[in-house]
Amino acid sequence: MELAALGWTADRAVALPAGCLPGRVTRVDRGRLSVLTAEGEQRLRPAAALHDALPGGPAVGDWVAVRDELAVAVLPRRTAFTRTAAGRTSAAQVVAANVDVVLVVDSLAGEARLRRVERYLAVAWSSGATPVVVLTKADLCADVGPAVAQVADDALGVAVLAVSSLTGDGLDAVRALLGPGRTAAMVGPSGVGKSSLANALAGRRVAGTREIRDDGRGRHATTARELHLLPDGGLLVDTPGMRELGLHDDLDGVGRAYADVTGLAVDCRYRDCGHRTEPGCAVAAAIEEGRLDPARFIAWRKLQGEAHRQRLRVDARARADERAKLRALHRSRRAEPGRPR
Template sequence: MDLLALGWTADRVAQLPPGCEPGRVLRVDRGRLTVRAADGERRVHPAAGLHGAAAPAVGDWVALRGELAVGFLPRRSAFTRTAAGRTSAAQVVAANVDVVLVVDALIGEARVRRIERYLAVAWSSGAAPAVVLTKADLCDDVTAAVEQVTEDAIGVPVLPVSSVTAEGLDAVRELFGPGRTAAMVGPSGVGKSSLANALAGRPVAGTRGIREDGRGRHTTTARELHLLPGGGLLVDTPGMRELGLHDDADGVAQAYADVEGFAAECRYRDCEHRTEPGCAVAAAIDDGLLDPARITAWRKLQGEARHQLLRVDARARAEERKRLRALHRTMRERPYRTR
């Protein structure tokens, strides 16, 4: 197997420990790794230190000594979310990806706010995001639906596709060619598995229908890396009903670049964009340049990113406590404070 076809680059050679060979992680399950090395596919055990938060993820390059993965090489990018449940731990969904395909369907409930959330995480990954809207063959007005998403997906290509008619598949393939890796992310039931099969030209993922309540079914049960005809690599991921931001302030800023641009023009640096005089965001809403619902979503994701940062970053917590103490001191010292 030519490692270049798996995305290997010559500069990674210096990162390999002595006596090791490289392999790329195709799948992680039951505490074991399925990897592809120069001599083909094999199942290996991770070393003692490669568990929990330090465990390799799908797409990682690992250093192999026989049937043991002794470490993994530095990641160039990583799509990371907060693990589901009551935790602040980061979960790497896919590593070393060049493109993140945010997948949603052109049928069903309104999708714009959900796509914005995925884009915020995708921008933080270090990869280039793109939006893929599936089930175009079932949509009455594809153009209008694409325009609705494009308006809020700032600087991101929005591609309608149909896994049934093959419409738009070539445009998706052009996003990642030989040696380049794309990761598909999105909720259950939007057609990720059907899209993976269509791009691969063969069944690589199981497919199932929508539940009676309209919610998607989990058809992909584990993340897996597939080598596609033409040389591209695709990570298929299980549907995510919960996508918690993990310190994604920069991603939120990029996903809402238009809002951030107006906010930078406000008269006051600490403007909360509500009723303050000289607020450029409020003026943009009044002029019809910004959707109020988009502002609400922006504030929500900003708050989530800040809350998550405070949970995982001791320095950020200390700075927040310092800020609150200063605010309380200022309130106490006001001469017109009611006594």
Template sequence: MPPVSDLSALPCAVAPVSEVPEGCSAARVARVDRALLTVLTADGERRVPWSGSGDGGPAVGDWVALRGERAVSVLPRRTAFVRTAAGRTSAPQVVAANVDLVLVVDSLVGEARLRRVERYLAVAWASGATPVVVLTKADLCPDVPAAVAAVAEDAIGVDVLAVSAVTGEGVAQVAARIGPGCTAVMVGPSGVGKSSLTNALAGRSVAGTAGIRADGRGRHTTTARELHQLPGGGLLIDTPGMRELALPGADGLDAAYADVTGWATECRFRDCAHRTEPGCAVAAAIERGDLDPARLTAWRKLQAEAHRQELRSDARARAAETARLRSLHRQLRAR
């Protein structure tokens, strides 16, 4: 990774520096290997051990305070792309911190995976950063405009870009959004071309790639999150493909499903479930063809998932849900 001449060359240097404890210096985390961090400092790249405390520890993109040869604390985060850790745990996992742009990457090979894109957008909106959908492998798609339009119809308020790392189509458009002072994170499932796009944006090979399978899908190559410096002065965090992206909560759902929530505000009843209630604006929008019923179904599914996650992680919420169910059972018995 090219050395950094001074902290002003690193995005977001001013605010974190004001939070650095006395006797420490600031560094940006470029990679995390268990308790060993690769960081960018005013003197270039260094490898330092993490000796701080706290849940989760530092993530790629974090600013940390260095005391001597050790990272001792994580400085306050501006934004964070967070998912629920895979498995049965409900612990939040920070994928990337202090990002300005979330590139939600999917492939133009095969049918559009709209529900998957919507899920990523919900988490992206919740991060506090600006999401952009990037559709890769445009050189393998017979009708790029139609494919982009299908995704753009559901990605409300989000720019949708088509790119090809092979021909270079659209790469400049993506690069223009990651200018000086900008940190972007690239997220998406395995095999959609994130590593190839990373290399195209960097102008050199910084991420491993693999060939395309017989079904047109790519192969998993990235094994660790890593921050790369781009020629234009921006920073890009490449991430391994995610087999599952569990929502950490309901934040971001309203933005990702702005059409559903917009119609919901016009329902006659505030607690409308959008099923058979009279005066339901959501049902009326579906009947008129103004709202895709699949969007409502997907919104309900993610709302339910977010609620379950809240119950798993919040003891107070679990107690309130138990009390609600007991009250409902008592009412049913009384009837």
């Protein structure tokens, strides 16, 4: 197998340990890795030292150094779609590594779920890859154009594509994103048609599907993340539906997903404007004049707070800075004229 077809580039060889071959992880199950190498597919065990060096271990899409039947190292990741692991934890979970495009998948069946798309876009922007919104089940939508326009107006700077895995409409536009050696990761909640889209792009059954419910929504089908080779030379990571998509600690992704809100905030009179009742607040003025949807502003504030809290959990320096800010605030309040001491 040609490594270039798997996304390998010659500059990665610098990080490859001596005596090792490169391989790309296509699936992780029960501590075992399915890896594609120039010699074909192999089942490997990750070396014990690998988990110590990389919390969470290898992820689908990673390039690993292969020696005999072991994966002894993970090569540096170029990009990674990362969320906070589900449950009561602050640990990062890499959903897919070394992807060029993140396909944020949602369905045209039913009302647009803008807040959900915004959350996925915030994480997708943080990955370092290019996000694209793919709206499936166009065959179940009575008026596709306005439905796509509604999402496109909200997904600033992001291409929005409508597709039908049943009729094939729109699939060529998705295929055009994936040339030979380019990798896309599909992310989205259960039931939006990711598995059907994966099968349609692959031209064969690579993912299980479930029948559509009476309300037009699908059911959870994919149970594990897996990388598939596509006929035109691209690669596609199919992921299970996510009940939780917790932001990790990247405020930049939130800023890019809500570029309109952050752009307005720059024009506020005060640098530390809380966007509530402060005079000269450009955000409040935009809401009052109908230029900014209040629900979008609330969602921005919520995701900003979530990312900030997560950063405080994982970053000791950020926690120290936060405590210093609080101490300075308390000192300034105590120094106010007429304040009881």
